[in-house]
Amino acid sequence: MPLARSLIGLGATVALALGSSAASAQSAAERAVEAAKQYAGTTLNVTWEAGLQAQDPLLFSGPKWEELTGIKINVVEIPIQELFTKTLAEHRAGTGAFDLLNVVPAWIPDLAEAGALEPLDAFIDQHGYRDELQDIAPVYRDNQMAYQDTVYGLPDDGDVLILYYRKDLFADENHRAAFSDRFGYDLAPPETWQQFLEISQYFTESEELGPDFFGSAQIRVPGLIHFFFEERFRTNGGRFFDQETMRAQINSDAGVQALAGMIEEHQFMPPGVEAWGPIETLSAWLSGNLAMMGWWPPPGRWSDGFFDADVLSFVPTSEVAGKVGYALPPGGAPQLAAGFSLAVSSDSANKEAAYLFAQWLNSKEISIERVQLPYALRDPFRTSHFQNEDYQNAWGNANEYLDTLQKGAETGLLDLSIRSTAAYEEALTRAITAAFGGEDPQAALDQAAAEWDRLTDRIGVDVQKRAYSDWAAKPNAYPN
Amino acid sequence: MTAVSVQQPLGVASSKGWWARKANRRLVVRYIVATIVTIIFLFPVYWLFIMAFKTPEEVFASPPVWLPSDFSLDGFVELFRDGDVNTVMNSLITAGTSTVFAMFFGTIAAYSLARFKTGGDNLAIWIISQRMIPPITIVFPLFLMYALLGWIDSFHGLILLYTAFNLPYVIWMMRGYIEDIPIELEHSALVDGWTRWQVLWRVVFPMARAGLFATAVFTFIFAWNDFIFALILSRTEVTTFPVQMTRFFGHQQTFWGKIGAMSVIGTLPIFFAVAAMQRFIVRGISMGAVKG
């Protein structure tokens, strides 16, 4: 092992020496292409979320990379629910089937500890990518790349749950007057969940808008609902664990308030919202039946028709073009909610080529094209994306959209990311769905907290404490 | 209950008039009941199929839309454009081939079990115990084994697996059907000097035809519907129909149009196959032989 490592190190030094003169003149993307040419003729197996996400490497970046370098990209499409499972299963079997991996940043501790991910620092230095990493928006850059001070992934998707609201209705004089009469303050994007509730109530009960119009809707399905809880819990002042004892604290007042608040809002949301997933919410929004909605960035583009209707055939026709305002959700610290990082599989036989493809994809020049692909789901994640002039003028208030995403990329809250994160999320999710099904929020969260403690004990308090401390020390683990 | 009756010639005019005949009245009632039941069972299928034609707004409309505004074939065109239909072919190959193997090896084994009591109850129970293993728990060990053998993402890997997982079903079903066949015909065929294989081919298989086809239908369907094995044991080459289907569901997407259209395409071959085969299933034995 040490011999192999030193040989790689030697190779790196030589490559650096050879490439250094040209390096300064080139961009990171160009350097990646130059360095990758030596691997022409090989094929890289790249995992990607099945469906729309995968259209990017299938239609755009894959073919383009092959044209530039002669390296073929074989996209392995995996449904998001099974992406983690497949990644770890292939690693444990040591198949080396994948070279480049799409991983959700919250998985990095588990995958890194399992040895599935290749440390990237050496590659980053060797190919001169450090500087350009600095352009990645702070919340992703400082939080989603590294575990225990080693870089394992290049943040590649600016997922953040922002609040969409109907600018036209919020600006309407009649609504403004009626609202402030009733609640005693001006109608504006809500800054607290109490305001969110009241604004929801106002619009739901508004006779002018009819019985099919509702104040708000949020995603409520298992698998995603915990994101909404985690955000609200933390902006309420909640802490997941006691830093010293590692006892779970999700059943604190902050947690109960968050969960009870979510349930209370259901009365002003469409009937059956407890079962709504992203698509139901999105459809209601685009059909113009909601005053407010929380979602990832894409509806900002889709609401104003900035997409390829041919590929995104599931997206309803927008009735709200030109009427959409963007804000951070109440509390001002939005959950990042998944996202993707590009990581290199430790089992790959082509690690450097895989890394180079990642660097190229992730680079300023290429990524700005990728986040603007009319059919893809990658969202802006670099400061230069938010400030890109073309993007800022893509539709009427695209600049406001990008501004909001940028704000989210400063205050955004990390998804909980410790050891065996999925088990903790799952216990929490069960508590939430049980409460939606009628159980008392306090009792449900008490049970979840007890399960968290059992999990922690089994994993080992010290082991988990190390992972949690690493996570909690990141700037955006909790609101500032 | 009344349906169990002697077959009566249909449509024979009688002096009392058509409606006066009890058998004819019964037939009309059966048609009415059959139609109602079929409508109830097919309504969800209809609901799924019209997803292929609904606009995204119509999928999530309240009140729900029962008839799409436009029966355009765009959804189907998309499937062909994006290559999704290839997965139907993959599934036909894996499910079809494994059905042939499972039916052949399963039926001969069932014959042995039924007629010779081979291995006694123990063997039979060991065989059915293979269907007691929760598939979810065995996927990873299988994955390891297939990784060692280099069978991941291969047709033969899935075909072998589906054959194995359907064998218990085939053996037990066919054992039941074969036990129902009067043994005397086999006796006399052997006495007449037929070889044992000839007896199997020319006596047993034809006699068990109803059971064979009925069993085969579900052997195929079980293999066709498998998701968990196909998901883990494939990567890009052998993507089966159900695996492709799950790719239409994601965090930020649900392609109901494609799901509906794919369901139509995936259902039609099986529908026609069953329609063509059903006469074998219901014909039964009419030799008038005495049961042993």
Next chain:
Amino acid sequence: MKATTSIADTSFGYRVSVFADRRFKYLLVWPAVLILLLVAIFPLINLLIVSFQDISIIGENKTFQGGLNYGRLFEDARLWQSIWHTLAFTAVALPAELILGLLLALLFVDRMPGRGIFVALLIIPTVISPIVAGAMWRLMLDTQFGPVNQILGWIVGGPVDITWTVDRAFVWPAIFITEVWQWTPFMFLLLLAALSNVDKSQIEAAQIDGASGLRIFFKIVLPAIKPVLAIVLLIRGLDLFRLFDIVWALTKGGPGTTTETISLYAFVLGFQQFETSYTAAIAFVVIVLLSIIVILALRRVELAR
């Protein structure tokens, strides 16, 4: 095929018993046994070994851990709850599917023009991929967007907003409806095949004697199809015990763990949380439990035969 026929020469057959050909009877069984062993033996041994190790997402400790995982089983209330859910649901859904399937088979057993179309149409629900079937029923049962509440609304004459996949009182009925819809056709077709084999002459004779339809059914038809009936119940029962896709698509086991089945729990543990060793132990508990149930059930059937 022809080449092998010589092994099975009829000459050593009939006198002792018609079917005393040892080589032939094993020849017939071998391929199936071999295929089963090939696929099942490695995974089973692997499962057994793993169940005594400590492999989880935290690490792969491959040393012998004794009864660590099996000990955990007994303290795991969620496991026993999920087994109970599975057993209870099987006990309800299996008879329902049997009765419905049998009634349908009786409806179609006699000749009727167009029967082929009906039969082929009724098979369609089983052909829909279970994951899709679940997702589609989820949409059908949706509070606002689904036709089920709408139709119920017409019946009761007012708006109905049942949240089928969330409301604790309705989640099991939702799963029941989907499951029965999808797998009753299985019972139907296999029983139809069995009914078609029933000796018509006996029925005719009984009718001539003036026996009622019900009497004929219980005295002649039911005994005749009993072997197949028992096997269909066995197969369907085992498959119901693996119930997964439909529940996963409809409720994901929720609310809380209200609708969690054993397969669902194993999926969550083994697939999502990589509790590899513990899941292996669960697999053995399930296998043992099912074996006991099946052997007891088979005894009863064999005795009654």
